[in-house]
Amino acid sequence: MAETLGLFLDGFKVALTLENLLWVTAGGLLGTIIGMLPGLGPATGVAVLIPMTFGMDPTAALITMCGVYYGAMFGGSRSSILINTPGDGAAVAATFDGYPMAMNGRAESALAISGIASFIGGILATIAMVFVATPVSKFAIKFGPAEYFMLMLFALSATVTMAKDNLIKGFMSISLGLMISTVGIDSLTGIKRFTFGIPELGSGIDFLIVIIAIFALGEVFKSYKHVSQPQKKANKKFGKIWITMQEWKDSWKPILRSTPIGFFLGALPGAGGTMASLMSYNNEKQLSKDPDSFGKGNIVGLAAPEAANNAASVGALIPMLTLGIPGSGTTAVMMGALLMLGIQPGPLFFTQQADLAWGLIASMVVGNIILIIINIPLAGLLVKVLSVPQRVLYPIVLALTFIGVYAIGTSYVDLYLLIIFGVVGIFFSKSGIPTPPLILAIIVGSGMEKNFRSALKINDGSYDAFFSSTICIVLFILTIITLLYPIVSMILEKRKVAKNQA
């Protein structure tokens, strides 16, 4: 454990150089601006700003992306509180009490507590991660191809069921994602699959393109409803942005209670920030002596989800960094950024690239601190961004998606793919098909197929391979449970309704 702490502290040395601090600040500011746009959250922020890191060394790139990630999260809660417009799902809970607080003339307290709660949630979760990451990695090293295949199967199906998506549509999303990952030259046989004679498709479809298409282009397509209405105006004049002693006394316990909820839910595949923030909100409401004040500007109702949301964002990095399997759309995008930098997250990440791994975790702490520094004293200034017309920002985001995708592969084919997947994203949204499973499937797809074939090969083509170890059987049972859970809960719900009607 002393060794782990030593590595963690070494990480700070890397993160705290002047150059890196400048990058994390720049990333944080740009992320905040994107996060403030309705519909655009951390996933889009990271996806659109990835090209910013071209030419940087991996550490600087990582720390910049951490700045963007946190910046977008802070930005999302800013616009939730001030104009009742959450950037993404995870910021929705911040509107419940944050916006009423701002309406009641307590915008300063609301902005401050959201920053403070996010900070505490993020830091405590990062400390927890320091202790969890190494043991999980050591356990995961024992995994063979069959175990990995079963783990990916579990992660994918859990993504659908945990997010309470429609089962059929969720699995359609997964199937399409896995199909996209099969495009290109098969690495085991050298045979071209589904390339339609287009040489650029030989190396496969870069999942970053699909991510940018769905999260950035798709959101611009959907922006009509935001830009066709008059933009909501935020109050731009603030007093001192801080909280009173009484407000702190009210909120510190909810913050500490919500952090573990967020951390735990974040680490589960598919649960993530949205569920964590809503669950902690409901939890505090149930514990409260005055539940009726929730939704009317109770500071606890803002502090709890903000802490949980940030803790979840850290927890979500555990499966991504230690197993190489992202559990949410946002971590999938982060993993995309890492892979592009030549960093392969997985069980060996913490042993073979320990300096980078701990540098990343230290960057997150530094990113969190910098964002607090930018956000609390400069909130008044940042909020001016909210008055920049969305009719200007959306076209710029659109142009950035094209330039970003071109920069990734300097290929015109990629730009057509971007448009095609943007349209697929719109079709998904119209038919109610969830997109996170698609993104996860594209990312784990090629690894999943490779593990599937290796496992079969080791076992001479026998499918017993997937039930040959305890880990496999446990994962299989977990997968079955995740599949049956929504069906069982639906039947129970129906019975309850029937009983109430009788």
Add this chain to the structure above:
Amino acid sequence: MNYSKLSGFVAVIFGVAYLGLTLQLKEATLGNPMGHKLFPIGLASLMIILGIMQIIKTRKEKFIINTDKDPRQTFFVIKIVVISVLYVMLLKPLGYVVATIIFLQLIFFVFNGFNKIVRNVIVTLVFTIGIYYVFNNLLGVHLPEFNLF
């Protein structure tokens, strides 16, 4: 349009097409001759089954449903898609700077109509040239040059 119902049919068609393409793939000379087809065959079957399940599930729904959504929203998406395709086609002959200026002007027109034209022109020029400078000089990514002559 009932997109939820449509998705079932799209899934079946897509699954069958993907299955057809998979079965036409060459046999491998290295390793298991069927190895590279197993996983895609599984995926195609899954997609077809899911599509059929969705068709059965939505069998009582009508295909044409009155959505009270603004038809202008659909046009908005179509306009952006068409302008985007045009942009990609122009990028190679006209180069990044000229193509992006045209693209952004058209997109700004879709978003703003005839309002604030001066502002839009200024934003377009500053953004286009700023990005060109950042990518070419700071990031070392060379954006397409003017290539017509």
